[in-house]
Amino acid sequence: MRRILIIGGGGMVGQKLAHRLSAHGLDGDRNIEVTLFDMAFPEGGAPAAERITGQLGTPADIDSLVAARYDVIFHLAAVVSGDAEANYQKGWEINGASVLHFTRAVQAEHAASDGAWVPRIVFTSSIAVFGPPFPEKIPDDQPLTPQTSYGAQKACAEFMLNDLGRKGAAEVVVIRLPTIVVRPGKPNLAASSFFSGIIREPLNGQEAVLPVEDDVRHWHASPRAATGFLVHAAGLDMALLGDNRVLTMPGVSCTVAEQIEALRRAAGDRAVALIRRAPDETIRRIVGGWPRDFAPKRALALGFTADRDFDEIVRIYIEDELPDSPP
C-alpha cells in the first residue's frame, strides 16, 4: 500500500486532490492511504485516513510528518502572495524557512534510512517567480526575477527542492502553477483573488469587484486541471526530468475582457452586470508585474494538460461547485 501525505490538505487544492485520490486512486492504483496535514480543515471535507492539525512554522510538526516516511508527499501549503507581501516575517517563515526545514528533514530521514526511503515529493511553486520585462510567451528557461516576497520565496523553494532531488534523497517534481480559477468559496488574501471573484460572485448572484483594467492578460488553470497536474507529477518518470526538476505548467492565457465574455456565454448579461469596476492601485501594481502567457514546452512534452479555454474553466466551476453551493 502506498501512503500519501498532502501538506496543505485542508486548503482548496488539497481538498480537491484528496477527493480525487479517494475517487480514482493514484495512477489507477487504489491501494493507497491518504493523510492530510494543515492548520485547520473544512467541516465535512474530503475523506482521509488521518487528518493531522499542525503548523508549518513549528519545526517539530514537520519533523514528525517526515519521520512517518510517506511514499508520496504533496506539499501545497503556502502563505499566499498578498499576505506574504504585507507580512514579511510570516511569509519568509512559512514559504522560506519552513520549506528549508522540510527539505533538510527529508534528507536527514533519507540518510537515517540508509538510503532506503526515497519519497516522491511534488511541490507547488508559482509563476510569481517571474518578473517583467517578459517576452510575449515566456519560455521554460526564463530567468527568475521575482518582484514580490512571495515570488522570491517560491524561487528559493525551487532551488531547495531541486537540490534535494539532485542529492538523491527524494524524487522531486516542482510544478509552477498558473493562477487557479475559479476558486470556490470566499475571496482570499491573494492579489489574484479577483480573477476568481469576477466569475464566481456573478454565478452566485452576487456583486464582484474588478480592481484592474479589462485588458489585463493573465495565465489560468482550473482546480481540476491543477489536481490533474499534481497526480501526473506524482507518476512522472523521473528519468525524463533530468537535472531540472522544476516545470512551468500549461494554462490558459486570456484577458479579463475574455474572462468576462466567457461568463456572458455561460450565464448571460445579467451575470456580467454584477461586475463592478473599482480600480485598486496596489493590486494593479502587483498584477502588472505578473506573467501573461507561457510556452511551457517541457511540461507539454511530459504530458501535462491544461484546460482547453476559459469557457471550460467556467464550465468546470459550474459542474464542480454550483450543485453544492447554490446562490
Place this chain on the structure above:
Amino acid sequence: MRRILIIGGGGMVGQKLAHRLSAHGLDGDRNIEVTLFDMAFPEGGAPAAERITGQLGTPADIDSLVAARYDVIFHLAAVVSGDAEANYQKGWEINGASVLHFTRAVQAEHAASDGAWVPRIVFTSSIAVFGPPFPEKIPDDQPLTPQTSYGAQKACAEFMLNDLGRKGAAEVVVIRLPTIVVRPGKPNLAASSFFSGIIREPLNGQEAVLPVEDDVRHWHASPRAATGFLVHAAGLDMALLGDNRVLTMPGVSCTVAEQIEALRRAAGDRAVALIRRAPDETIRRIVGGWPRDFAPKRALALGFTADRDFDEIVRIYIEDELPDSPP
C-alpha cells in the same frame, strides 16, 4: 562615526578587508570603527575595534550582531563549495538557513527602529549560481542554474537579500565574486582550491597538485580586487542599482595553461616544474560545470574594476604575501 561589521572577518577576504579599512578608511572616510565576527581569528591578524567569536548556525549570535545596528555590514561568511557538497546539512544550515535568519533579523530590527535603521549590506555570492550550458561570455541576465548545493544556497541567498533590499529594510548590494586567486596560506575545502595552489605552492618552492586539464578555463580575481569590489559596493549609489541588487563582478578569464605561463614569466621554469598533474575525477566534474567567462556589463558600468590580467594576479600575490611568508 560609521560602525562597520564584517561577518566572516576572520577569513582570508575578511582579514584583507579589515586591513584595507584600517589603512585607507571607507570611501576616504577614516572616521570608522570595524568589528569582526567569525568562528575564529588568525593570530595577530587585522586590526579591529572588536573581535566577536560566534557561530552563524546559532540564531542568538546573529540576533545580537543585528541588534547592535551597524551602519555597514559586510557578510562574507560561508561554508565553501566542496564542504557544502560533502555536508548537505551543514551547507544548508550556514549558507541557507542562517542567511535567512540574518535577513529576517535585519527586517525585524529595521521595523523596531521605526524605519530609522537602514544598514548598507554587502553580501558575497558566487558564480557557482550558474550552470551549463553556458554562452561563450555569460551575460548579466543569465538564468540561475546551480549544479551544486553551494550554488543553490547562494542562489537562495541572492533572492533573500534582494527581497530585503526591495522592502527598504536595508541598502543591499550582492556581488558575485569570481574565484579568488592567489589565496595565501593553505589549501581549503573549496573545489577551486587548486587554482591558487598551482601558483602559490611553486612560488613557495613546494610541489602543487593540478587535478584538471590545462585547457580548463575559469574566471578569477585577486584578493586585492575582491576587497576593492567590497569597498566599492559599500559606497555605491543605490539609485543606480534599480530592482536588481545582484551584480556579477568583473574578472580575468584564462585557462590553466595561461595561469602556468604567467607563473613562468614571474618565477621561471623551475617554479613551473613543481606542478604535478594528478587528475581527480570529482574535482574535474565539479569544475567542468563552472563558468568560464563573463560579460559583466552592469558591474563595469557601475565602476567595479578587475585585475588587468593573470600576470597582475600573480604579481599581487608576490607583493602582498611573499614578504611575510618566505619559502
